[in-house]
Amino acid sequence: MVTLVNLRAYWRFVRVLHQFLPLIVTYARDRRKYLLFGGPRSVGPETQRERADRLLTSLLTLGPTFIKLGQLLSTRPDVLPPSYIDVLSSLQDDVPPAPWDETRPVLEAEVGPVDEVFDDFEREAISGASLGQVYRATYEGEEIAIKVRRPGVEALVESDLRALKWLLPLLLRFTDEARRFSLSNLAEEFDTTIREEMDYNRERRMLSEIRENFEGNDRIRIPDPIPELSGERVLAMEYLAGTKINDVTALDEQGLDRSELAESLQRIYLQMIIEDGVFHADPHPGNLSVDEDGAIIFYDFGMSGRVDAFFQDKIVEFYVAVANQDIDGILDAMVEMGTLSPNADRQVMGNVMELAIADVRGEDIEQYRVQQVIQQVEDTIYEFPLRLPRNFALILRVATVVEGVCITLDPDFDFISVATDYLTEQGYREEGVRQAVESAGDQLEETARSLVTVPPKLDETLDRVNRDDLTVEVRLDDEHDVLDQLAKRIAYSILVAVGILSTAILYSFNETPEAAAVAGAVTIPVGILLYRSLRRKKGVKARPQFTRQEMRRRREE
Template identity: 90%
Template sequence: MVTLVNLRAYWRFVRVLHQFLPLIVTYARDRRRFLLFGSSRSVDPETQRRRADRLLSSLLTLGPTFIKLGQLLSTRPDVLPPAYIEVLTSLQDDVPPAPWEEAKPVLEAEVGPVDEVFDEFDHEAISGASLGQVYRATYEGDEVAIKVRRPGVEALVEADLRAVKWLLPILLRFIDEARRFSVENVAEEFDTTIRQEMDYSRERRMLVEIRENFADNDRIRIPRAVDELSGNRVLTMEYIGGVKINDVEALDELGIDRSELAESLQRIYLQMIIEDGVFHADPHPGNLSVMDDGEIIFYDFGMSGRVDAFFQEKIVDFYIAVANQDIDGILDAMIEMGTLSPDADREVMGNVMELAIADVRGEDLEQYRVQQVIQQVEDTIYEFPLRLPRNFALIMRVATVVEGVCVTLDPDFDFISVATEYLTEQGYREEGIKQAVESAGDQLEETARSLVTVPPKLDEVLGRVNRDDLTVEVKLADQHDVLDQLAKRITYSILVAVGLLSTAILYSFNEAPEAAAVAGAVTLPVGILLYRSLRRKKGVKARPQFTRQEMRRRRGDE
């Protein structure tokens, strides 16, 4: 069995390499025109979109596993440029279901003979996805939906994961150092995520937990799981029908207030992330429906996540800072969440945030959308780059998709006002004098703590100096590779000097003209490199990462 899996993995590796190698080489040539040397190439947005379309085509060609990979990449602006994110966001996990004859053994292995267990069973799947498909049936008089893992998908996913693992070292050779962390992080996350999505027992546990969290909330409806008919490869739950949440005309016919519906959806997700710490992470319109009374139905908990208490606190800080237009607060929250390096240029990042907020701000300073703020931040993540922890990437995706659904329901929907009201109601956001007094009190407490702790620490340092036991580590910041250029010039000069001297000695003795010619031939390329190095313009060659003019240029290109 292991041998068969390995053989399949080898074959899949060849197919994956065949699909991705042209894109990898193209990307590498953007950094070095001739792969091993040469200047970098600038790529306009239109070219990026064409490449993104080719990537999308490759993912679809490679099948279910890589469709999931594409969906994951669409949440990672720290890995791909904005043009790729835009294209991959449209990637839907909607593929034709496998024939009933192939799915039946999987179902019966988990629940028993279909004809004996169910009162009625419709053999035509009502939906199909890359990892599973859903059927309707009747069980003990109640309508149920049965989610069945796609036949044979385990072996395919296992082979594809091995192929991705083998491809990763090749890919890392062609990308810059700053991007390697994010790429390795995505590979690890993908392995974990797709295994979780194939485990329907985990999905059932997440469904049950989220359902319990909203037991007293009449704005949300989550199907009840049928435990006795569920397992690792099958999930049975009550069937609840409704109108798709983006079917505006049908909602209007039902007389549903779409503004209230949008606010309810936003508040539900705020509770999941900020209060409960467990959230449904795939809120596209296919997974959200509305009942006649306005309740929102949630489907498909395969993609879901958790948020620990520390991260919840920092997300609250981030939301409050955005609501207050507090640039320093936004940057501090991002640093504490691990999405921004503490060594990042705060002035540059502050300009990014100011421009992002100013760009989406209307005449009324409170009217701007968090989706647009997040989009502007995402556009800069790839260039700086920032690091996105898995849960934060999911949360950013959730915030963007949810706000898109809300704006479809109500074009005037204002996320900030709803989030601000929610945070204030829950006691997270205190305004006016109380907030100022608390801030001043915190600063006074910090000052008092410093007065107590600094003298002992200073005394300890002076003691170590007196004992000659003080080690000082010095890190030299050379962001523009000035020292590296200087070292190259010195090395080239030494090699040229040695080469010229050797050539002259060999030629003067006139006993080894061939050796003199070889020494001269070897010295000549080094001399050319030295000449080119000295011909470069003086000063540091640096391209500003973000300027107002660059923002206008990029928008003009778009």
């Protein structure tokens, strides 16, 4: 028997398909102009931006689940091109709250009758989002904030997740191999992420843990949760009022030092990610305020992440390498984090990193903005078959959003300078120097060993050459099937030449016209295959590599 959820999922699938089908067909035509045949189409940045706007409209039309999906996609430059990331990054989870009459049953099912539990309860929500909304109330004489899950959102999300699961195979059919793995992982990640964000018990645990990590730190304030009023669908906490962190006029009127606020925010996130291993992952201005003493108030821990010890070490290595402009160190850290394939062309990737740093470097080696470096890396990530682990995607998003807030506070804010000072204070850069010295020592030891072992081996090899007893095995690494394509073209050319010659001979003698017609009919398809082989990708070549000219052209566009 078909359940109600399945029926709703079928209906949502039809709606989703109706919204996305034009885009799917468009992308399919990019690969084959006439769907079943034809060459690929060239798509410029303006066209990509128009399509991104259409995708944004579709996501907003489809409602809460797809707003969250759009936010997740905005953190995945390994799935979408930069133009899409730029458009989807503006997607804010800010929707009108549900009516009080619909929300009240959800709240009372968790905490009991509103009028009996609370001293006072404001029926108008102070903020609304796709999955929940926040109210103000008074409890035991204290002002509190109560986050309540949006009524009926569970069934809607469940239906939408099933619809997306059914849609995924269709999307994969029109996606190149480099993106299929990332898309499959993204679908699993989204399923986990949205369920976690709807679980207010998890949010309360994350909030409490981060609050404990900063206990005694007067630069940050995090609301204290109220366990007896909290559950899976309701989260109650103390109410902390403040000035929005991007309201620079109000901050100036309060006499607060905006440069210090920017530095405090950056240091808080460095501690979360590098030291504590648990971090608030949604630092847009709506979730950050400043109290009258200059402490930064954090709200909404629904989107949060964890970093294990191994990943923390790799992030530190990445930051130190960026600060030291160590290209090999950057690439090594990316490989060990799993974002870059060990088989990737290091020379090409090194050129990309070098260009990215050179483009944004000032007079001082550390005077460049990490957001610009990350943007160049993100552009590269889409072009190369790289993968972004979930937490690294969140960290990239946090880094860019946090710096955007910091630049709003202080236009001269220098992320790298603050990060470098923090790493130095914590002893990470000294550790990096120690490791470099140890590595140099290992290399020196290996070189000394080679000085002893290589001469005898060289002498033996020369003896074998002198005796004509040296065999050399050669293996060709044809990653892009260039030799295979050349072999096909040679074979097609020979078959076409033989077919044309045979047809001409049979036709000239005019003794067997049927045989000439058959030879010609066999030759024509082979000729078509040869023609298509010669036209494909405008000749035999490997995947285009990043050059300085190509990067300059991309920046100009």
